[in-house]
Amino acid sequence: MSTVYLKLFLLATFITIQARSQQPIDTNQIVTIGSIKQYIKIKGKDDSKPILLFLHGGPGSSLLQKNDRISSKLQQYFVVIQWDQRETGETLKLNKSPQPLTLPLFYNDTHDLIxxxxxxxxxxxxxxxxxxxxxxxxFYIADKYPELLYAYIAISPVIDQFRSDSISLAMLKETMGKKARKELAQVKIPFENAEQLYYHRKWLFKHDGQKLVRLSLRKSFVEAWAVTWFDVWSRSSDINRFESLPTINCPVYFFAGAKDYNTNSSVTKDYFNKVVAPKKDLFLFTNAGHGLPETNPDPFQDIIIKKYFRKP
Structure with missing residues:
Protein backbone atom coordinates (compact mmCIF):
# COMPACT_ATOMS: atom_id res chain seq x y z
CA MET A 1 0.00 0.00 0.00
CA SER A 2 2.82 2.37 0.83
CA THR A 3 4.31 1.66 -2.59
CA VAL A 4 1.08 2.79 -4.26
CA TYR A 5 1.01 6.00 -2.21
CA LEU A 6 4.65 6.64 -3.07
CA LYS A 7 3.96 6.25 -6.77
CA LEU A 8 0.97 8.58 -6.56
CA PHE A 9 3.00 11.12 -4.63
CA LEU A 10 5.82 11.03 -7.19
CA LEU A 11 3.34 11.32 -10.05
CA ALA A 12 1.65 14.32 -8.45
CA THR A 13 5.02 15.93 -7.82
CA PHE A 14 6.06 15.38 -11.43
CA ILE A 15 2.82 16.88 -12.73
CA THR A 16 3.22 19.89 -10.44
CA ILE A 17 6.80 20.51 -11.53
CA GLN A 18 5.85 20.09 -15.18
CA ALA A 19 2.97 22.55 -14.82
CA ARG A 20 5.21 25.09 -13.17
CA SER A 21 7.70 24.81 -16.01
CA GLN A 22 5.07 25.46 -18.67
CA GLN A 23 3.70 28.82 -17.61
CA PRO A 24 3.25 31.94 -19.74
CA ILE A 25 5.94 34.52 -19.22
CA ASP A 26 5.70 38.26 -19.81
CA THR A 27 8.21 40.25 -17.86
CA ASN A 28 10.69 43.09 -18.08
CA GLN A 29 13.99 42.53 -16.33
CA ILE A 30 17.10 44.51 -15.56
CA VAL A 31 20.29 42.48 -15.75
CA THR A 32 23.87 43.49 -15.09
CA ILE A 33 25.86 42.94 -18.27
CA GLY A 34 29.25 44.46 -18.99
CA SER A 35 29.29 46.30 -15.65
CA ILE A 36 26.08 48.25 -16.37
CA LYS A 37 22.35 47.66 -16.01
CA GLN A 38 20.73 46.45 -19.22
CA TYR A 39 17.05 45.98 -20.02
CA ILE A 40 15.42 42.89 -21.50
CA LYS A 41 11.82 42.01 -22.37
CA ILE A 42 10.87 38.32 -22.03
CA LYS A 43 7.60 37.07 -23.51
CA GLY A 44 6.19 33.68 -24.43
CA LYS A 45 3.17 31.43 -23.94
CA ASP A 46 5.28 28.66 -22.39
CA ASP A 47 8.44 29.36 -20.43
CA SER A 48 9.78 25.87 -21.15
CA LYS A 49 10.04 26.56 -24.88
CA PRO A 50 13.36 27.33 -26.63
CA ILE A 51 14.78 30.84 -26.30
CA LEU A 52 14.79 33.18 -29.30
CA LEU A 53 16.95 36.25 -28.66
CA PHE A 54 16.64 39.24 -31.00
CA LEU A 55 19.57 41.61 -31.57
CA HIS A 56 18.16 44.94 -32.76
CA GLY A 57 19.56 47.16 -35.48
CA GLY A 58 20.51 50.81 -35.76
CA PRO A 59 22.70 50.81 -33.86
CA GLY A 60 20.51 52.42 -31.24
CA SER A 61 17.12 51.28 -32.62
CA SER A 62 15.14 49.45 -29.94
CA LEU A 63 12.60 46.83 -30.98
CA LEU A 64 10.67 46.86 -27.71
CA GLN A 65 7.72 48.83 -29.07
CA LYS A 66 7.55 46.53 -32.11
CA ASN A 67 7.94 43.27 -30.21
CA ASP A 68 4.38 41.99 -30.57
CA ARG A 69 4.19 43.05 -34.21
CA ILE A 70 7.25 41.07 -35.21
CA SER A 71 6.98 38.17 -32.77
CA SER A 72 3.38 37.57 -31.60
CA LYS A 73 3.26 34.26 -33.47
CA LEU A 74 6.78 33.32 -32.45
CA GLN A 75 5.75 33.70 -28.82
CA GLN A 76 3.61 30.56 -29.22
CA TYR A 77 6.72 28.46 -29.86
CA PHE A 78 9.57 30.37 -28.23
CA VAL A 79 10.46 32.44 -25.24
CA VAL A 80 11.12 35.63 -27.22
CA ILE A 81 13.62 38.05 -25.74
CA GLN A 82 14.19 41.64 -26.83
CA TRP A 83 17.23 43.43 -25.48
CA ASP A 84 17.96 47.14 -25.51
CA GLN A 85 21.71 47.26 -26.04
CA ARG A 86 23.86 49.82 -24.22
CA GLU A 87 23.14 53.45 -25.18
CA THR A 88 19.73 52.35 -26.48
CA GLY A 89 16.16 52.80 -25.24
CA GLU A 90 15.40 51.54 -21.74
CA THR A 91 19.02 50.62 -21.07
CA LEU A 92 20.12 54.17 -21.82
CA LYS A 93 17.46 55.45 -19.40
CA LEU A 94 19.00 53.27 -16.71
CA ASN A 95 22.60 54.31 -17.29
CA LYS A 96 25.03 55.57 -19.86
CA SER A 97 27.94 53.41 -20.92
CA PRO A 98 31.01 54.35 -18.85
CA GLN A 99 33.26 52.85 -21.52
CA PRO A 100 33.77 54.15 -25.07
CA LEU A 101 31.63 52.22 -27.54
CA THR A 102 33.66 49.57 -29.33
CA LEU A 103 32.79 46.40 -31.21
CA PRO A 104 34.47 44.16 -28.59
CA LEU A 105 32.31 45.80 -25.93
CA PHE A 106 29.11 44.90 -27.81
CA TYR A 107 30.44 41.43 -28.63
CA ASN A 108 31.14 40.78 -24.96
CA ASP A 109 27.75 42.15 -23.90
CA THR A 110 26.03 39.80 -26.35
CA HIS A 111 27.98 36.76 -25.20
CA ASP A 112 27.45 37.58 -21.52
CA LEU A 113 23.71 38.01 -22.03
CA ILE A 114 23.46 34.67 -23.83
CA PHE A 139 27.80 36.69 -36.83
CA TYR A 140 30.41 37.14 -34.10
CA ILE A 141 28.57 34.74 -31.77
CA ALA A 142 28.00 32.23 -34.58
CA ASP A 143 31.71 32.37 -35.38
CA LYS A 144 33.15 32.23 -31.86
CA TYR A 145 30.47 30.31 -29.95
CA PRO A 146 28.52 28.13 -32.42
CA GLU A 147 28.00 25.53 -29.70
CA LEU A 148 25.61 27.96 -27.97
CA LEU A 149 23.25 28.22 -30.96
CA TYR A 150 20.62 25.90 -32.38
CA ALA A 151 20.67 28.26 -35.36
CA TYR A 152 21.54 31.81 -36.34
CA ILE A 153 18.93 33.88 -38.21
CA ALA A 154 20.54 36.76 -40.12
CA ILE A 155 17.94 39.40 -41.04
CA SER A 156 18.83 42.16 -43.54
CA PRO A 157 22.42 41.22 -42.73
CA VAL A 158 25.55 43.34 -42.94
CA ILE A 159 27.87 41.24 -45.13
CA ASP A 160 30.09 43.64 -47.09
CA GLN A 161 28.76 47.15 -46.54
CA PHE A 162 31.41 48.80 -48.71
CA ARG A 163 30.16 46.80 -51.68
CA SER A 164 26.51 47.29 -50.74
CA ASP A 165 26.81 51.07 -50.39
CA SER A 166 28.84 51.30 -53.60
CA ILE A 167 26.08 49.50 -55.51
CA SER A 168 23.34 51.75 -54.15
CA LEU A 169 25.35 54.96 -54.65
CA ALA A 170 25.93 54.11 -58.32
CA MET A 171 22.24 53.28 -58.73
CA LEU A 172 21.15 56.58 -57.15
CA LYS A 173 23.49 58.66 -59.30
CA GLU A 174 22.05 56.99 -62.37
CA THR A 175 18.36 57.14 -61.49
CA MET A 176 17.84 60.30 -59.40
CA GLY A 177 17.62 63.92 -60.56
CA LYS A 178 20.01 66.86 -60.74
CA LYS A 179 19.66 67.93 -57.09
CA ALA A 180 20.27 64.38 -55.93
CA ARG A 181 23.35 63.99 -58.10
CA LYS A 182 24.78 67.25 -56.75
CA GLU A 183 24.47 66.06 -53.15
CA LEU A 184 25.53 62.52 -53.96
CA ALA A 185 28.69 63.83 -55.60
CA GLN A 186 29.87 64.70 -52.08
CA VAL A 187 29.48 61.10 -50.89
CA LYS A 188 32.44 58.78 -50.63
CA ILE A 189 32.34 55.09 -49.79
CA PRO A 190 33.05 54.29 -47.03
CA PHE A 191 31.29 57.34 -45.58
CA GLU A 192 33.70 59.84 -44.07
CA ASN A 193 31.17 61.70 -41.93
CA ALA A 194 27.52 62.00 -40.96
CA GLU A 195 26.71 64.39 -43.79
CA GLN A 196 27.76 61.88 -46.42
CA LEU A 197 25.74 59.17 -44.70
CA TYR A 198 22.72 61.48 -44.57
CA TYR A 199 22.85 62.37 -48.27
CA HIS A 200 23.14 58.72 -49.23
CA ARG A 201 20.30 57.57 -46.99
CA LYS A 202 18.13 60.58 -47.87
CA TRP A 203 18.12 59.76 -51.57
CA LEU A 204 17.93 56.05 -50.93
CA PHE A 205 14.70 56.57 -48.98
CA LYS A 206 13.35 58.87 -51.70
CA HIS A 207 14.26 56.29 -54.32
CA ASP A 208 12.16 53.83 -52.34
CA GLY A 209 9.24 56.27 -52.28
CA GLN A 210 9.53 57.28 -48.63
CA LYS A 211 9.01 60.89 -47.63
CA LEU A 212 11.47 62.53 -45.26
CA VAL A 213 8.94 62.95 -42.49
CA ARG A 214 10.18 60.39 -40.00
CA LEU A 215 12.49 61.75 -37.34
CA SER A 216 15.16 59.20 -38.26
CA LEU A 217 15.36 60.62 -41.79
CA ARG A 218 16.09 64.20 -40.80
CA LYS A 219 19.60 65.57 -41.09
CA SER A 220 19.58 66.85 -37.51
CA PHE A 221 18.73 63.37 -36.26
CA VAL A 222 21.48 61.71 -38.31
CA GLU A 223 24.02 64.24 -37.02
CA ALA A 224 22.94 63.67 -33.41
CA TRP A 225 22.97 59.89 -33.92
CA ALA A 226 26.47 60.09 -35.37
CA VAL A 227 27.91 61.67 -32.22
CA THR A 228 27.27 58.41 -30.37
CA TRP A 229 27.29 55.81 -33.09
CA PHE A 230 29.19 56.79 -36.23
CA ASP A 231 32.58 55.41 -35.19
CA VAL A 232 31.49 52.00 -33.94
CA TRP A 233 28.95 51.65 -36.77
CA SER A 234 31.69 52.45 -39.31
CA ARG A 235 33.97 49.82 -37.81
CA SER A 236 31.21 47.25 -38.04
CA SER A 237 30.52 48.27 -41.65
CA ASP A 238 34.21 47.84 -42.51
CA ILE A 239 34.04 44.07 -41.94
CA ASN A 240 33.96 41.98 -45.11
CA ARG A 241 32.47 38.64 -44.15
CA PHE A 242 33.35 37.05 -47.47
CA GLU A 243 36.91 37.28 -46.17
CA SER A 244 36.51 37.11 -42.38
CA LEU A 245 33.78 34.47 -42.11
CA PRO A 246 33.81 31.95 -45.00
CA THR A 247 32.57 29.18 -42.68
CA ILE A 248 29.88 29.18 -39.97
CA ASN A 249 29.77 26.12 -37.75
CA CYS A 250 26.08 26.20 -36.90
CA PRO A 251 22.92 26.30 -39.03
CA VAL A 252 22.43 29.76 -40.53
CA TYR A 253 19.36 31.20 -42.24
CA PHE A 254 19.26 34.44 -44.19
CA PHE A 255 16.18 36.68 -44.46
CA ALA A 256 16.48 39.43 -47.07
CA GLY A 257 14.20 41.87 -48.86
CA ALA A 258 14.62 41.91 -52.63
CA LYS A 259 14.19 45.70 -52.49
CA ASP A 260 16.76 46.17 -49.74
CA TYR A 261 19.31 48.63 -51.11
CA ASN A 262 20.74 49.36 -47.66
CA THR A 263 22.20 45.94 -46.96
CA ASN A 264 21.88 44.96 -50.59
CA SER A 265 20.09 41.68 -51.16
CA SER A 266 22.40 40.82 -54.07
CA VAL A 267 25.33 40.83 -51.63
CA THR A 268 23.38 38.62 -49.22
CA LYS A 269 22.60 36.14 -52.01
CA ASP A 270 26.23 36.02 -53.06
CA TYR A 271 27.40 35.37 -49.51
CA PHE A 272 24.72 32.73 -48.98
CA ASN A 273 25.97 30.86 -52.04
CA LYS A 274 29.57 30.94 -50.81
CA VAL A 275 29.41 30.49 -47.05
CA VAL A 276 29.98 26.97 -45.75
CA ALA A 277 27.63 25.87 -42.97
CA PRO A 278 26.18 22.57 -41.70
CA LYS A 279 22.78 23.81 -42.83
CA LYS A 280 21.78 27.02 -44.55
CA ASP A 281 18.88 28.61 -46.42
CA LEU A 282 17.93 31.95 -47.92
CA PHE A 283 14.45 33.45 -47.77
CA LEU A 284 14.04 36.34 -50.20
CA PHE A 285 10.96 38.54 -49.72
CA THR A 286 10.09 39.94 -53.14
CA ASN A 287 8.11 42.97 -51.92
CA ALA A 288 10.23 43.85 -48.88
CA GLY A 289 13.08 46.24 -48.26
CA HIS A 290 15.48 46.59 -45.36
CA GLY A 291 12.78 46.47 -42.66
CA LEU A 292 11.21 43.17 -43.67
CA PRO A 293 10.28 41.89 -40.17
CA GLU A 294 8.29 45.09 -39.63
CA THR A 295 6.67 45.30 -43.07
CA ASN A 296 6.14 41.55 -43.52
CA PRO A 297 5.72 40.26 -39.95
CA ASP A 298 3.39 37.35 -40.70
CA PRO A 299 5.35 35.58 -43.46
CA PHE A 300 8.57 36.33 -41.59
CA GLN A 301 7.29 34.52 -38.50
CA ASP A 302 5.54 31.75 -40.44
CA ILE A 303 8.78 30.70 -42.10
CA ILE A 304 10.61 30.49 -38.80
CA ILE A 305 7.82 28.51 -37.15
CA LYS A 306 6.76 26.15 -39.91
CA LYS A 307 9.97 25.33 -41.71
CA TYR A 308 12.78 25.21 -39.24
CA PHE A 309 12.55 26.25 -35.66
CA ARG A 310 9.52 24.71 -34.03
CA LYS A 311 11.69 22.27 -32.10
CA PRO A 312 15.25 22.58 -30.80
Missing amino acids: DSLLHKFQKPKLYLAGYSWGSGLG
Whole structure:
Protein backbone atom coordinates (compact mmCIF):
# COMPACT_ATOMS: atom_id res chain seq x y z
CA MET A 1 0.00 0.00 0.00
CA SER A 2 2.82 2.37 0.83
CA THR A 3 4.31 1.66 -2.59
CA VAL A 4 1.08 2.79 -4.26
CA TYR A 5 1.01 6.00 -2.21
CA LEU A 6 4.65 6.64 -3.07
CA LYS A 7 3.96 6.25 -6.77
CA LEU A 8 0.97 8.58 -6.56
CA PHE A 9 3.00 11.12 -4.63
CA LEU A 10 5.82 11.03 -7.19
CA LEU A 11 3.34 11.32 -10.05
CA ALA A 12 1.65 14.32 -8.45
CA THR A 13 5.02 15.93 -7.82
CA PHE A 14 6.06 15.38 -11.43
CA ILE A 15 2.82 16.88 -12.73
CA THR A 16 3.22 19.89 -10.44
CA ILE A 17 6.80 20.51 -11.53
CA GLN A 18 5.85 20.09 -15.18
CA ALA A 19 2.97 22.55 -14.82
CA ARG A 20 5.21 25.09 -13.17
CA SER A 21 7.70 24.81 -16.01
CA GLN A 22 5.07 25.46 -18.67
CA GLN A 23 3.70 28.82 -17.61
CA PRO A 24 3.25 31.94 -19.74
CA ILE A 25 5.94 34.52 -19.22
CA ASP A 26 5.70 38.26 -19.81
CA THR A 27 8.21 40.25 -17.86
CA ASN A 28 10.69 43.09 -18.08
CA GLN A 29 13.99 42.53 -16.33
CA ILE A 30 17.10 44.51 -15.56
CA VAL A 31 20.29 42.48 -15.75
CA THR A 32 23.87 43.49 -15.09
CA ILE A 33 25.86 42.94 -18.27
CA GLY A 34 29.25 44.46 -18.99
CA SER A 35 29.29 46.30 -15.65
CA ILE A 36 26.08 48.25 -16.37
CA LYS A 37 22.35 47.66 -16.01
CA GLN A 38 20.73 46.45 -19.22
CA TYR A 39 17.05 45.98 -20.02
CA ILE A 40 15.42 42.89 -21.50
CA LYS A 41 11.82 42.01 -22.37
CA ILE A 42 10.87 38.32 -22.03
CA LYS A 43 7.60 37.07 -23.51
CA GLY A 44 6.19 33.68 -24.43
CA LYS A 45 3.17 31.43 -23.94
CA ASP A 46 5.28 28.66 -22.39
CA ASP A 47 8.44 29.36 -20.43
CA SER A 48 9.78 25.87 -21.15
CA LYS A 49 10.04 26.56 -24.88
CA PRO A 50 13.36 27.33 -26.63
CA ILE A 51 14.78 30.84 -26.30
CA LEU A 52 14.79 33.18 -29.30
CA LEU A 53 16.95 36.25 -28.66
CA PHE A 54 16.64 39.24 -31.00
CA LEU A 55 19.57 41.61 -31.57
CA HIS A 56 18.16 44.94 -32.76
CA GLY A 57 19.56 47.16 -35.48
CA GLY A 58 20.51 50.81 -35.76
CA PRO A 59 22.70 50.81 -33.86
CA GLY A 60 20.51 52.42 -31.24
CA SER A 61 17.12 51.28 -32.62
CA SER A 62 15.14 49.45 -29.94
CA LEU A 63 12.60 46.83 -30.98
CA LEU A 64 10.67 46.86 -27.71
CA GLN A 65 7.72 48.83 -29.07
CA LYS A 66 7.55 46.53 -32.11
CA ASN A 67 7.94 43.27 -30.21
CA ASP A 68 4.38 41.99 -30.57
CA ARG A 69 4.19 43.05 -34.21
CA ILE A 70 7.25 41.07 -35.21
CA SER A 71 6.98 38.17 -32.77
CA SER A 72 3.38 37.57 -31.60
CA LYS A 73 3.26 34.26 -33.47
CA LEU A 74 6.78 33.32 -32.45
CA GLN A 75 5.75 33.70 -28.82
CA GLN A 76 3.61 30.56 -29.22
CA TYR A 77 6.72 28.46 -29.86
CA PHE A 78 9.57 30.37 -28.23
CA VAL A 79 10.46 32.44 -25.24
CA VAL A 80 11.12 35.63 -27.22
CA ILE A 81 13.62 38.05 -25.74
CA GLN A 82 14.19 41.64 -26.83
CA TRP A 83 17.23 43.43 -25.48
CA ASP A 84 17.96 47.14 -25.51
CA GLN A 85 21.71 47.26 -26.04
CA ARG A 86 23.86 49.82 -24.22
CA GLU A 87 23.14 53.45 -25.18
CA THR A 88 19.73 52.35 -26.48
CA GLY A 89 16.16 52.80 -25.24
CA GLU A 90 15.40 51.54 -21.74
CA THR A 91 19.02 50.62 -21.07
CA LEU A 92 20.12 54.17 -21.82
CA LYS A 93 17.46 55.45 -19.40
CA LEU A 94 19.00 53.27 -16.71
CA ASN A 95 22.60 54.31 -17.29
CA LYS A 96 25.03 55.57 -19.86
CA SER A 97 27.94 53.41 -20.92
CA PRO A 98 31.01 54.35 -18.85
CA GLN A 99 33.26 52.85 -21.52
CA PRO A 100 33.77 54.15 -25.07
CA LEU A 101 31.63 52.22 -27.54
CA THR A 102 33.66 49.57 -29.33
CA LEU A 103 32.79 46.40 -31.21
CA PRO A 104 34.47 44.16 -28.59
CA LEU A 105 32.31 45.80 -25.93
CA PHE A 106 29.11 44.90 -27.81
CA TYR A 107 30.44 41.43 -28.63
CA ASN A 108 31.14 40.78 -24.96
CA ASP A 109 27.75 42.15 -23.90
CA THR A 110 26.03 39.80 -26.35
CA HIS A 111 27.98 36.76 -25.20
CA ASP A 112 27.45 37.58 -21.52
CA LEU A 113 23.71 38.01 -22.03
CA ILE A 114 23.46 34.67 -23.83
CA ASP A 115 25.32 32.94 -21.01
CA SER A 116 23.00 34.57 -18.48
CA LEU A 117 19.85 33.52 -20.36
CA LEU A 118 21.00 29.93 -20.81
CA HIS A 119 21.71 29.70 -17.10
CA LYS A 120 18.40 31.34 -16.13
CA PHE A 121 16.29 29.03 -18.30
CA GLN A 122 18.56 26.00 -17.88
CA LYS A 123 19.03 25.54 -21.62
CA PRO A 124 22.11 24.27 -23.48
CA LYS A 125 21.51 26.48 -26.54
CA LEU A 126 19.24 29.16 -27.96
CA TYR A 127 18.12 30.59 -31.30
CA LEU A 128 19.67 33.93 -32.20
CA ALA A 129 18.23 36.51 -34.62
CA GLY A 130 20.40 39.45 -35.66
CA TYR A 131 18.76 42.34 -37.53
CA SER A 132 20.86 44.78 -39.61
CA TRP A 133 23.50 46.19 -37.20
CA GLY A 134 22.54 43.35 -34.85
CA SER A 135 23.49 40.82 -37.52
CA GLY A 136 27.13 41.76 -36.99
CA LEU A 137 26.86 40.85 -33.31
CA GLY A 138 25.13 37.63 -34.30
CA PHE A 139 27.80 36.69 -36.83
CA TYR A 140 30.41 37.14 -34.10
CA ILE A 141 28.57 34.74 -31.77
CA ALA A 142 28.00 32.23 -34.58
CA ASP A 143 31.71 32.37 -35.38
CA LYS A 144 33.15 32.23 -31.86
CA TYR A 145 30.47 30.31 -29.95
CA PRO A 146 28.52 28.13 -32.42
CA GLU A 147 28.00 25.53 -29.70
CA LEU A 148 25.61 27.96 -27.97
CA LEU A 149 23.25 28.22 -30.96
CA TYR A 150 20.62 25.90 -32.38
CA ALA A 151 20.67 28.26 -35.36
CA TYR A 152 21.54 31.81 -36.34
CA ILE A 153 18.93 33.88 -38.21
CA ALA A 154 20.54 36.76 -40.12
CA ILE A 155 17.94 39.40 -41.04
CA SER A 156 18.83 42.16 -43.54
CA PRO A 157 22.42 41.22 -42.73
CA VAL A 158 25.55 43.34 -42.94
CA ILE A 159 27.87 41.24 -45.13
CA ASP A 160 30.09 43.64 -47.09
CA GLN A 161 28.76 47.15 -46.54
CA PHE A 162 31.41 48.80 -48.71
CA ARG A 163 30.16 46.80 -51.68
CA SER A 164 26.51 47.29 -50.74
CA ASP A 165 26.81 51.07 -50.39
CA SER A 166 28.84 51.30 -53.60
CA ILE A 167 26.08 49.50 -55.51
CA SER A 168 23.34 51.75 -54.15
CA LEU A 169 25.35 54.96 -54.65
CA ALA A 170 25.93 54.11 -58.32
CA MET A 171 22.24 53.28 -58.73
CA LEU A 172 21.15 56.58 -57.15
CA LYS A 173 23.49 58.66 -59.30
CA GLU A 174 22.05 56.99 -62.37
CA THR A 175 18.36 57.14 -61.49
CA MET A 176 17.84 60.30 -59.40
CA GLY A 177 17.62 63.92 -60.56
CA LYS A 178 20.01 66.86 -60.74
CA LYS A 179 19.66 67.93 -57.09
CA ALA A 180 20.27 64.38 -55.93
CA ARG A 181 23.35 63.99 -58.10
CA LYS A 182 24.78 67.25 -56.75
CA GLU A 183 24.47 66.06 -53.15
CA LEU A 184 25.53 62.52 -53.96
CA ALA A 185 28.69 63.83 -55.60
CA GLN A 186 29.87 64.70 -52.08
CA VAL A 187 29.48 61.10 -50.89
CA LYS A 188 32.44 58.78 -50.63
CA ILE A 189 32.34 55.09 -49.79
CA PRO A 190 33.05 54.29 -47.03
CA PHE A 191 31.29 57.34 -45.58
CA GLU A 192 33.70 59.84 -44.07
CA ASN A 193 31.17 61.70 -41.93
CA ALA A 194 27.52 62.00 -40.96
CA GLU A 195 26.71 64.39 -43.79
CA GLN A 196 27.76 61.88 -46.42
CA LEU A 197 25.74 59.17 -44.70
CA TYR A 198 22.72 61.48 -44.57
CA TYR A 199 22.85 62.37 -48.27
CA HIS A 200 23.14 58.72 -49.23
CA ARG A 201 20.30 57.57 -46.99
CA LYS A 202 18.13 60.58 -47.87
CA TRP A 203 18.12 59.76 -51.57
CA LEU A 204 17.93 56.05 -50.93
CA PHE A 205 14.70 56.57 -48.98
CA LYS A 206 13.35 58.87 -51.70
CA HIS A 207 14.26 56.29 -54.32
CA ASP A 208 12.16 53.83 -52.34
CA GLY A 209 9.24 56.27 -52.28
CA GLN A 210 9.53 57.28 -48.63
CA LYS A 211 9.01 60.89 -47.63
CA LEU A 212 11.47 62.53 -45.26
CA VAL A 213 8.94 62.95 -42.49
CA ARG A 214 10.18 60.39 -40.00
CA LEU A 215 12.49 61.75 -37.34
CA SER A 216 15.16 59.20 -38.26
CA LEU A 217 15.36 60.62 -41.79
CA ARG A 218 16.09 64.20 -40.80
CA LYS A 219 19.60 65.57 -41.09
CA SER A 220 19.58 66.85 -37.51
CA PHE A 221 18.73 63.37 -36.26
CA VAL A 222 21.48 61.71 -38.31
CA GLU A 223 24.02 64.24 -37.02
CA ALA A 224 22.94 63.67 -33.41
CA TRP A 225 22.97 59.89 -33.92
CA ALA A 226 26.47 60.09 -35.37
CA VAL A 227 27.91 61.67 -32.22
CA THR A 228 27.27 58.41 -30.37
CA TRP A 229 27.29 55.81 -33.09
CA PHE A 230 29.19 56.79 -36.23
CA ASP A 231 32.58 55.41 -35.19
CA VAL A 232 31.49 52.00 -33.94
CA TRP A 233 28.95 51.65 -36.77
CA SER A 234 31.69 52.45 -39.31
CA ARG A 235 33.97 49.82 -37.81
CA SER A 236 31.21 47.25 -38.04
CA SER A 237 30.52 48.27 -41.65
CA ASP A 238 34.21 47.84 -42.51
CA ILE A 239 34.04 44.07 -41.94
CA ASN A 240 33.96 41.98 -45.11
CA ARG A 241 32.47 38.64 -44.15
CA PHE A 242 33.35 37.05 -47.47
CA GLU A 243 36.91 37.28 -46.17
CA SER A 244 36.51 37.11 -42.38
CA LEU A 245 33.78 34.47 -42.11
CA PRO A 246 33.81 31.95 -45.00
CA THR A 247 32.57 29.18 -42.68
CA ILE A 248 29.88 29.18 -39.97
CA ASN A 249 29.77 26.12 -37.75
CA CYS A 250 26.08 26.20 -36.90
CA PRO A 251 22.92 26.30 -39.03
CA VAL A 252 22.43 29.76 -40.53
CA TYR A 253 19.36 31.20 -42.24
CA PHE A 254 19.26 34.44 -44.19
CA PHE A 255 16.18 36.68 -44.46
CA ALA A 256 16.48 39.43 -47.07
CA GLY A 257 14.20 41.87 -48.86
CA ALA A 258 14.62 41.91 -52.63
CA LYS A 259 14.19 45.70 -52.49
CA ASP A 260 16.76 46.17 -49.74
CA TYR A 261 19.31 48.63 -51.11
CA ASN A 262 20.74 49.36 -47.66
CA THR A 263 22.20 45.94 -46.96
CA ASN A 264 21.88 44.96 -50.59
CA SER A 265 20.09 41.68 -51.16
CA SER A 266 22.40 40.82 -54.07
CA VAL A 267 25.33 40.83 -51.63
CA THR A 268 23.38 38.62 -49.22
CA LYS A 269 22.60 36.14 -52.01
CA ASP A 270 26.23 36.02 -53.06
CA TYR A 271 27.40 35.37 -49.51
CA PHE A 272 24.72 32.73 -48.98
CA ASN A 273 25.97 30.86 -52.04
CA LYS A 274 29.57 30.94 -50.81
CA VAL A 275 29.41 30.49 -47.05
CA VAL A 276 29.98 26.97 -45.75
CA ALA A 277 27.63 25.87 -42.97
CA PRO A 278 26.18 22.57 -41.70
CA LYS A 279 22.78 23.81 -42.83
CA LYS A 280 21.78 27.02 -44.55
CA ASP A 281 18.88 28.61 -46.42
CA LEU A 282 17.93 31.95 -47.92
CA PHE A 283 14.45 33.45 -47.77
CA LEU A 284 14.04 36.34 -50.20
CA PHE A 285 10.96 38.54 -49.72
CA THR A 286 10.09 39.94 -53.14
CA ASN A 287 8.11 42.97 -51.92
CA ALA A 288 10.23 43.85 -48.88
CA GLY A 289 13.08 46.24 -48.26
CA HIS A 290 15.48 46.59 -45.36
CA GLY A 291 12.78 46.47 -42.66
CA LEU A 292 11.21 43.17 -43.67
CA PRO A 293 10.28 41.89 -40.17
CA GLU A 294 8.29 45.09 -39.63
CA THR A 295 6.67 45.30 -43.07
CA ASN A 296 6.14 41.55 -43.52
CA PRO A 297 5.72 40.26 -39.95
CA ASP A 298 3.39 37.35 -40.70
CA PRO A 299 5.35 35.58 -43.46
CA PHE A 300 8.57 36.33 -41.59
CA GLN A 301 7.29 34.52 -38.50
CA ASP A 302 5.54 31.75 -40.44
CA ILE A 303 8.78 30.70 -42.10
CA ILE A 304 10.61 30.49 -38.80
CA ILE A 305 7.82 28.51 -37.15
CA LYS A 306 6.76 26.15 -39.91
CA LYS A 307 9.97 25.33 -41.71
CA TYR A 308 12.78 25.21 -39.24
CA PHE A 309 12.55 26.25 -35.66
CA ARG A 310 9.52 24.71 -34.03
CA LYS A 311 11.69 22.27 -32.10
CA PRO A 312 15.25 22.58 -30.80
